[in-house]
Amino acid sequence: MSTKRIGILTAGGDCPGLNAVIRGVVKASWQLGYECLGFLKGYEGLHDPVRYITLTPKNTTGILTQGGTILGSTNKGRFAATVGVQDRVDLDHDLIAGVAKTVEQLGIEGLVCIGGDGSLAVAQQLHEFGIPIVGVPKTIDNDLQATAYTFGFASAVACATDALDRLHTTAASHERIMVLEVMGRHAGWIALHAGIAGGGDVILIPEIPWTFENVCHKILDREAHDKHFTLVVVAEGAHLPTGEMVGEERRGAQARLGGIGPLVAREIETRLHREARCVVLGHLQRGGAPTTFDRVLATEYGAHAVRLIVEERFGEMICYNPPEMGSVPIIEAVNQIRTVDPGGPAVQTARALGICFGDCDAGHSPFMARVAAPEVATAEEVELDAEFVLDMADAATEEALESC
Ligand code: F6P
Numbered sequence: 001m002s003t004k005r006i007g008i009l010t011a012g013g014d015c016p017g018l019n020a021v022i023r024g025v026v027k028a029s030w031q032l033g034y035e036c037l038g039f040l041k042g043y044e045g046l047h048d049p050v051r052y053i054t055l056t057p058k059n060t061t062g063i064l065t066q067g068g069t070i071l072g073s074t075n076k077g078r079f080a081a082t083v084g085v086q087d088r089v090d091l092d093h094d095l096i097a098g099v100a101k102t103v104e105q106l107g108i109e110g111l112v113c114i115g116g117d118g119s120l121a122v123a124q125q126l127h128e129f130g131i132p133i134v135g136v137p138k139t140i141d142n143d144l145q146a147t148a149y150t151f152g153f154a155s156a157v158a159c160a161t162d163a164l165d166r167l168h169t170t171a172a173s174h175e176r177i178m179v180l181e182v183m184g185r186h187a188g189w190i191a192l193h194a195g196i197a198g199g200g201d202v203i204l205i206p207e208i209p210w211t212f213e214n215v216c217h218k219i220l221d222r223e224a225h226d227k228h229f230t231l232v233v234v235a236e237g238a239h240l241p242t243g244e245m246v247g248e249e250r251r252g253a254q255a256r257l258g259g260i261g262p263l264v265a266r267e268i269e270t271r272l273h274r275e276a277r278c279v280v281l282g283h284l285q286r287g288g289a290p291t292t293f294d295r296v297l298a299t300e301y302g303a304h305a306v307r308l309i310v311e312e313r314f315g316e317m318i319c320y321n322p323p324e325m326g327s328v329p330i331i332e333a334v335n336q337i338r339t340v341d342p343g344g345p346a347v348q349t350a351r352a353l354g355i356c357f358g359d360c361d362a363g364h365s366p367f368m369a370r371v372a373a374p375e376v377a378t379a380e381e382v383e384l385d386a387e388f389v390l391d392m393a394d395a396a397t398e399e400a401l402e403s404c
Pocket of ligand 1: 075116139185
């Protein structure tokens with residue numbers, strides 16, 4: 001009797017929990033008598049020169065807690081032309097045919113693709129060609145439709161929260177404004193959740209337009225209430241008040257976002273004459289061990305992906321909408337990204353706590369003259385005397401704040 005085989009690959013950027021999914025797939029499929037082949041470097045391993053390793057419970061022992069992926073991954077190369085269904089770039093027919101040949105020759109009954117929107121959009125094209133594939137949603141950005149959580153998100157938030165905890169001590173000791181720039185591309189989930197968990201005072205996300213005046217107003221208001229430091233969390237994809245995003249355009253690839261944090265810190269310094277420092281967290285958020293939540297989620301995703309293959313539900317992606325673990329057609333998940341709802345519960349919670357999203361109208365604030373652009377607020381004007389600031393913490397301030 002021929003061996004039943006399942007294939008698995010990890011595509012796109014790395015993310016905590018990839019190895020936990022691999023282990024989940026290997027163990028669950030082994031229980032059912034499948035052999036598991038792990039393709040190397042994402043989809044690349046499926047096409048000439050085909051590269052894979054046989055995965056067993058034995059050689060995957062101990063990977064549950066490891067960051068990265070033992071199979072390697074890439075978001076560049078022959079299969080990187082697709083950046084989501086809306087900007088879908090059709091893969092070359094011969095490329096897909098080559099993958100189909102590999103799958104057939106190796107007798108693979110189902111292929112598990114662990115990836116974000118770009119990699120799952122590739123999976124959708126392979127499915128349309130007739131290749132038996134299922135998807136597992138991965139990304140620290142948590143921006144895939146159809147699932148409340150992608151694995152990796154909780155770990156990235158934990159990392160950003162830890163960074164905020166550490167920045168808190170310096171901010172408080174030195175009475176500084178500390179700006180933390182976090183990842184997330186076009187979605188503000190990491191900034192929002194880390195900002196709430198790490199006691200951020202200002203959270204700037206792509207989904208909520210903001211102004212420097214309002215951010216500075218919040219800082220001054222905190223000072224008026226004897227809080228002489230402020231933690232600002234800014235998502236890399238937050239738009240500047242002028243509407244632009246900060247990053248590098250790259251030909252034929254997604255723009256590389258980053259750099260808004262230092263810009264925000266500089267502008268606050270210029271306007272308020274306060275010391276403002278920035279930390280760009282960058283890839284630290286994608287590295288290291290997955291949190292316990294992500295280990296459980298990734299393991300469940302792995303086991304359920306095997307179930308989808310056994311039930312021949314190809315072209316579907318696992319999704320988790322608590323308490324249900326289910327699946328949806330991949331196309332539904334990659335059709336458009338899932339962004340933060342500005343009226344949603346997390347934003348409402350943050351606002352209830354007085355966290356500022358930089359969008360409240362500070363036009364009538366008593367601090368307004370002090371937070372306007374530098375040509376309006378002179379150095380003398382912003383040379384705040386503590387007593388004056390405290391004086392301002394009166395009914396007028398309270399009133400202005402209530403309307404935020
Ligand atoms: O999509 C995950 C992510 O980490 C984004 O948050 C970030 O913008 C991007 O990938 C960075 O990608 P790269 O590692 O290729 O620069």
